[in-house]
Amino acid sequence: MLYFLATNIEYLKGNFKESVKILTSIPNECLVYNECGESSTVMFYNDMGVLHQAMGKPNLACHYFQSALKEDLKYTKNDSDKDSSELFTVGGSKHHELVYNLGIALLHAGKPNQAFDCLIVAVRRYHRNSRLWMRLAECCIMVHKQSNESDFDIQQKQKEMVVEVLGSNEKQKIVLTTNLSKDKKYITDSQSYAVPVPSLEFALLCLRNASLLIPSDTASPPVPLFLIPGVTPPAPPPSPSLSPSSPLSLDGIQTLRNSILVASAYVALCLGDYILALEYSKDLLDQPKMSGVHKLLAHLYAAEALVLLDRISEAIEYLNPEHVKDLSFHLPGDGDKASQESLIKTSPPPKWFPNILASAHAVMQYNIAVAKTIRGQLDQAASLLKQVWQNRGSACKVPAHMIMLVIYIELQLGHTDIARNLIRQYSFQHRISG
Structure with missing residues (x-):
């Protein structure tokens, strides 16, 4: 127990490597399943998983959480095979806590489908945990779209810009792609919002649950001003619980509320x-x-x-x-x-991502150009896009869709030569003849 306490102290200080060092120094003979129904082996693997998760190594964390689950299952199975067991060992399994930890690690590792499968098991026990419902929604969102970094990869998008080149020389025709984005298209069907699958419909349900279960940011529940003699006041409803995750500070509750709102806006x-x-x-x-x-x-x-x-x-x-x-x-x-x-x-x-302010501003300006293009203000949109492109720094990444928007604007303005030159510049040269 001394090793585990020392490990926890170093973890709370942020000294993760020192914490791992202390944890791995525990003698193997001490990692046992004691008479009280607690397994030091399960604790060891779980703590190793938590430490690697904190160090930003979610894949290693998944390995340790899976090992902890195997050990927990082994000891639980041994108990169930016995004719009888002591009452204080009942409920010693940490299955749901470990499944919760594994689900969070899988989500950070970019494996939303597997994470969803774990967290949907954990939510059966911890159904009043607002943050858990939020994590389930995040799994659904990540299944829909893993990341937006690909939308800023201009070199990759250049390869996808030209679909086909027909003819040659003066009669050459260039067929451009209709959509640079690889986002999954939403298909309207009769899918129920209550079906526990990693869909956007289920994400909206999860987010509503998360919103309803946000812990109160007040210090204590309100006290009735008047009590009628001889009448027992109704018991207050049970407060939302964040078990098995750690409790939240007031700022943590505010951040959770903000996260739920922004995810709800995206899903909607x-x-x-x-x-x-x-x-x-x-x-x-x-x-x-x-x-x-x-x-x-x-x-x-x-x-x-x-x-x-x-x-x-x-x-x-x-x-x-x-x-x-x-x-x-x-x-x-x-x-x-x-x-x-x-x-x-x-x-x-x-x-x-975007990870710098200049890229974030470029995204906003690009969207202004889109709005102006829709409104027919093509000259203003073109001028704004040119300004964004010229003012970008070496570390500033801009949406790859800018190129297609510029080509569209030039074609609408009747500047076919400029559009053709842009296509030559931002596509494979050998696919288009001079």
């Missing part, structure tokens, strides 16, 4: 409910505190919903780059510094 957009997406985005922007990345997404989702609702002027107002000052993950202000520092130390490194 994907499902074609633009009014609901706009409501979620506005609700997020009305929150007293939010991180820089949440503010960026709230403006982008609100603008997209407004464009799809044919409210272009309002959309452009949301796309002003001045609205986004940073891409921070933490809430502004001092807040609960101790809780924030502890959270940062014991969480895996965040993955976010």
